[in-house]
Amino acid sequence: MRRFQRGDARAFPALVRRHRAAVFAFVLRWTQDRARAEDILQETWLKVVRASNDWSPRARFTTWLYTIARNACVDGARRERARATEPLVTEPVSTEAHDPERAAAASELRPLLEAAIATLPEAQREVFLLREMAGIPFHEIARMTGAPEPTVKSRMRYALEALRTRLTAAGVDAPAGGQVA
Amino acid sequence: MRPPVPNHPDDDRLLELAYGEVPAPEARALRQHVDGCARCRQMLDGIAEVRTAFRSIPADTPPERGLESLLAYGEQAAARARSRRGGLRILGLLSAAAAFALVWLVIPTHRPSDGLAHAPAPAGTDMLAQAEAPRSAAQGDRARDELDPAKDVKQNERKAPTSPLAKTRAEAERQDRPVPARRAEPETRQLEEKAVAKLDAPKEERQKREQPAGAPSDVEVGSSAAGNLSGALAAGEKAGAAGPSATAGASSLMSAESSAGAAKKRKASEHDDLASNAGSAPASPPAAVAAAAPSAPSQSRGEEGRVQEAARMAAAPTADAVASEDKALATAKTAAKPAPAMQSMRMGAGSPEKAARLAEVKRQLTTAKGDARKGPLMEQCELEASLQLGPDAVLSCSKVTQEFPGTPEAQRAGEIARGFSVQLPAKQER
Numbered sequence: 001m002r003r004f005q006r007g008d009a010r011a012f013p014a015l016v017r018r019h020r021a022a023v024f025a026f027v028l029r030w031t032q033d034r035a036r037a038e039d040i041l042q043e044t045w046l047k048v049v050r051a052s053n054d055w056s057p058r059a060r061f062t063t064w065l066y067t068i069a070r071n072a073c074v075d076g077a078r079r080e081r082a083r084a085t086e087p088l089v090t091e092p093v094s095t096e097a098h099d100p101e102r103a104a105a106a107s108e109l110r111p112l113l114e115a116a117i118a119t120l121p122e123a124q125r126e127v128f129l130l131r132e133m134a135g136i137p138f139h140e141i142a143r144m145t146g147a148p149e150p151t152v153k154s155r156m157r158y159a160l161e162a163l164r165t166r167l168t169a170a171g172v173d174a175p176a177g178g179q180v181a
Numbered sequence: 182m183r184p185p186v187p188n189h190p191d192d193d194r195l196l197e198l199a200y201g202e203v204p205a206p207e208a209r210a211l212r213q214h215v216d217g218c219a220r221c222r223q224m225l226d227g228i229a230e231v232r233t234a235f236r237s238i239p240a241d242t243p244p245e246r247g248l249e250s251l252l253a254y255g256e257q258a259a260a261r262a263r264s265r266r267g268g269l270r271i272l273g274l275l276s277a278a279a280a281f282a283l284v285w286l287v288i289p290t291h292r293p294s295d296g297l298a299h300a301p302a303p304a305g306t307d308m309l310a311q312a313e314a315p316r317s318a319a320q321g322d323r324a325r326d327e328l329d330p331a332k333d334v335k336q337n338e339r340k341a342p343t344s345p346l347a348k349t350r351a352e353a354e355r356q357d358r359p360v361p362a363r364r365a366e367p368e369t370r371q372l373e374e375k376a377v378a379k380l381d382a383p384k385e386e387r388q389k390r391e392q393p394a395g396a397p398s399d400v401e402v403g404s405s406a407a408g409n410l411s412g413a414l415a416a417g418e419k420a421g422a423a424g425p426s427a428t429a430g431a432s433s434l435m436s437a438e439s440s441a442g443a444a445k446k447r448k449a450s451e452h453d454d455l456a457s458n459a460g461s462a463p464a465s466p467p468a469a470v471a472a473a474a475p476s477a478p479s480q481s482r483g484e485e486g487r488v489q490e491a492a493r494m495a496a497a498p499t500a501d502a503v504a505s506e507d508k509a510l511a512t513a514k515t516a517a518k519p520a521p522a523m524q525s526m527r528m529g530a531g532s533p534e535k536a537a538r539l540a541e542v543k544r545q546l547t548t549a550k551g552d553a554r555k556g557p558l559m560e561q562c563e564l565e566a567s568l569q570l571g572p573d574a575v576l577s578c579s580k581v582t583q584e585f586p587g588t589p590e591a592q593r594a595g596e597i598a599r600g601f602s603v604q605l606p607a608k609q610e611r
Binding site for chain 1: 192193196197200202227228230231232234235237238239240241242243244246247248251252254255256258259260261262263264265266
C-alpha cells in the first residue's frame with residue numbers, strides 16, 4: 001500500500017490479487033447475495049483507490065481494507081432496508097450458477113453453514129465474519145465497529161454458539177478438537 | 182448448580198485463546214488449565230468445531246467483471262500520485278525558498294518601523310543612504326516610494342538597513358533642508374520618559390533596554406550624524422524598541438548564539454522561529470509565513486485604512502496636536518510599514534507586561550463611558566506609543582484630544598501624537 005501511495009503502478013494489482021478473493025468471500029457471506037456482493041466488492045476497491053492517501057502505515061492494511069468493505073456492506077444493507085422490496089437475508093447463497101464444480105465440492109456443509117450465518121443477527125454476523133474471515137483481532141473489530149471490546153467478544157461467543165447449535169441440529173459433525181487458531 | 186472453580190478462566194479469555202490472541206506464556210498456562218477442566222475444554226472444542234466447518238468451505242471466486250477497469254483506475258491513481266509527489270517536492274522546495282526569501286525580506290522591512298521608535302542607526306548609514314538615494318528623484322515620487330512596501334522591500338534587498346532617521350536625514354540633505362529630528366528630539370524624549378515612568382517594568386530591564394549591547398553609543402552616533410540626534414535615539418531605546426542595527430540583521434540569520442545584546446537576541450529568535458517552521462514543513466509553507474505571504478498586500482491595505490482613520494481623527498479637532506492631515510497620514514503610514522503580525526511579534530517580544538496592560542485597558546474602554554474613559558484612553562495612548570504601535574497610538578491619542586479637549590490629558594496626547602512626526606519627511610514636517 002505504501003508503494004501504491006508513492007505512485008508505484010504495479011503495487012495496486014498486487015494488492016488486488018492478494019486480497020480480492022478474501023474480501024469477496026467476506027462480502028458475499030455478509031450480503032448473502034452474489035450480485036450485491038460483486039457491486040460492494042467493486043465499490044470497496046474503488047474506495048481503496050480514492051482513499052489511498054488517507055491510509056497511514058500505523059494501521060494494518062487488512063484492517064483498513066475490511067473496514068471499508070464492512071462499511072460498504074452496512075451502507076448496502078441500509079439501502080436495501082430502505083427499499084424494503086425484499087427481506088435482507090432469507091435464502092442461502094447459491095454459487096452453483098457461477099462455479100458449479102466448486103459448488104458440488106462444497107457438498108452439504110456449505111448451504112447449511114451459510115444458512116446458519118444468514119440467521120445470525122447482523123451485529124453477531126459482522127463480528128464473526130470480521131474475525132473468522134478477515135482475521136481481524138477483537139480489539140480492532142471493536143475499533144472498527146465502535147462497540148466495546150467485551151461486547152465484541154460476547155457477540156462472537158453468541159455467534160459461535162448459535163452456529164454450533166445449528167450445525168449440530170443439522171447433524172453435521174465437524175471435526176472436533178482442532179486447534180484452528 | 183456447578184460448583185465454582187477458583188482458577189476458571191474467563192470465557193472471553195478462552196475465546197481469545199481459541200483465536201490465538203493470548204500471549205504465549207499465558208496461553209501455556211491456560212492450556213494447562215483447559216487440559217484438566219472439562220467445561221473449558223468443551224467450550225474450546227465447540228469453537229474449534231465451528232471454525233473447522235467454516236474453513237472447510239471452499240473459497241468463493243471473485244468475479245472477473247470490473248477487474249480490468251479497476252486495475253486501470255488504480256494505475257491512473259498511481260500515476261496521479263507520482264505526479265502529485267513530484268509536484269509536492271517542487272512545491273516544498275519552492276515554499277522553503279519562498280519562506281527563506283520572506284524571512285530575508287520581512288526582517289529588513291520591519292526595520293524602518295523600528296526607526297519610528299527612534300532606533301539607533303549604525304554609524305555610517307547616513308553616508309550609505311546618501312550614496313544610494315537617487316538625486317534626481319522628485320519629492321512626490323519619494324513620498325510614494327516610502328509608502329510602497331514593495332519598494333521598501335526592494336530597497337532593503339539592495340542595501341543594508343538604515344534607520345528612518347538616517348533616511349529622512351539623507352532626504353533632507355538632498356534637498357538642503359534641516360534634519361527634522363532635531364526639532365522633535367526634546368519632545369520625544371519627554372514623552373517617552375513619561376510613558377516609561379508609568380510602566381511597571383523592573384528597573385534593570387529598563388536599564389537593559391536603555392543600553393542595548395551592540396548599538397552605537399551616543400558618541401558614535403554624534404560623530405557620524407547630527408550630535409543632537411542622540412536624545413531621540415535614547416528616547417527610542419527607552420521605549421523598548423531596541424531596534425536592530427545593520428549588523429544585527431545579518432547576524433540574526435546566522436545564529437542566536439552570536440547575539441551581542443538583548444535586541445539582537447530577540448530579533449534572532451523571531452527569525453529562527455520562521456526558519457524552523459519552513460524547515461519542518463517542506464510540503465507547505467509554515468503557518469506564519471503562509472499567513473503573511475499571500476495576505477500581506479491586503480493587510481497593508483487594511484493597515485492603510487486604519488492609518489487613514491487615524492490621520493483623519495488626529496487632524497480634525499486639534500490642529501495644534503498634529504500639524505496637518507497629510508502629516509498625520511505620512512506619520513501613520515510610516516508607522517504602518519511592518520505587517521500587523523510583525524508588530525504584534527515585536528510587541529510581544531519587547532514588553533509582555535505592557536501588552537497585557539494594554540489589553541486590560543482596551544477591555545476597560547469597552548465598558549467605560551464619559552469621563553471614566555479619560556484615564557484608560559490616555560493610558561492606551563501612552564502604552565501604544567511606548568510599544569511603538571504608531572497608527573494605534575496616533576488613533577488613541579487623537580481620541581483623547583477629541584473626547585476631552587482642553588484638558589491636560591488632551592495636551593499630553595497631542596504631544597505624543599506629535600512625537601511620531603519625528604519620522605516625517607522634512608517637507609511635510611515644515
